[in-house]
Amino acid sequence: MTEQGDSAAAFAKIGVIAGPELASQIRQELAHWLQQYFLLDAEKSSDVLLAVYEALANAAEFAYDGADQPGPMHVRAAHDPDTSVLTVTVSDEGRWRVKDQNVHNPARGRGIPLMHALTDRTEIDSTPAGTEVRLHWDDIAQNCGSRTT
Template identity: 55%
Template sequence: MEDRAKQRAAFSCPGVVATVAHAVQIRDGFSGWLTQSLTLDAEKTSDIILAVNEALANAAEHAYLGSPQPGLMHTRAEHDPELATLTVWITDEGRWQVKDPSIAPNPGRGRGTMLMRALADRTAVDSTTTGTQVRLQWDHIRARLDAAAQRAQDDDRLLA
């Protein structure tokens, strides 16, 4: 039987219409998965959720700007217990569009990418003609053990 602590935890939400409302739903689902699957303090949890939210908002707001209908966005997260890393990918099938420059910029906006870079240990943004993928990665992330695995780990410590 595979050791529970070595199993990869994963979250997947593929093929969702890229709207702000759907981005919020994905963020909320991801947040629930994150807190149930991984051992994080409140600050790290908040940082991860905020960075993922920014990537989702960018896909919803920019990928299909000017298109008659929004396209799709895909969200995937994976925890690698061997490397103790969490990687989150947010992908769209659109083309990054800058909002109309004739509209006065909102000084409280336009900092999402900088924020993602500040909150994640590693950030990559790859844009092609077929879409954009944001990859966010954090180190030193541990899986949450279920009750049986925690008891076994505690027993191992007592015997050592």
């Protein structure tokens, strides 16, 4: 679902089953939305898509680890034209995975630091009801000619 409200363009995918294939599909749909509504250079667009994909991949891989079947993940993106801030929120209804201190794998554990590096601000809130990752980018210009199709 893609929406445009009075003050900001918005993107939402709610209740998508957490899985790597659907995370990739959401990334593609978000890329199209970004291209349609915002004036982003290739580097900034890549930063947004990679950070969001890392949050989606974490939800798909870890949120429902040990569950009988994967649960939902949700993606919401909105732009505030008054502050020029783009915010993408990725959330799940699973459990935060506590890192096993006895297992060291140098190829793992880079997603959250990468999200912090690619955004202007990253916030992660984990509760028993799930995890919410909020990714923020400042100074994002909206395409003035954009319209909902």
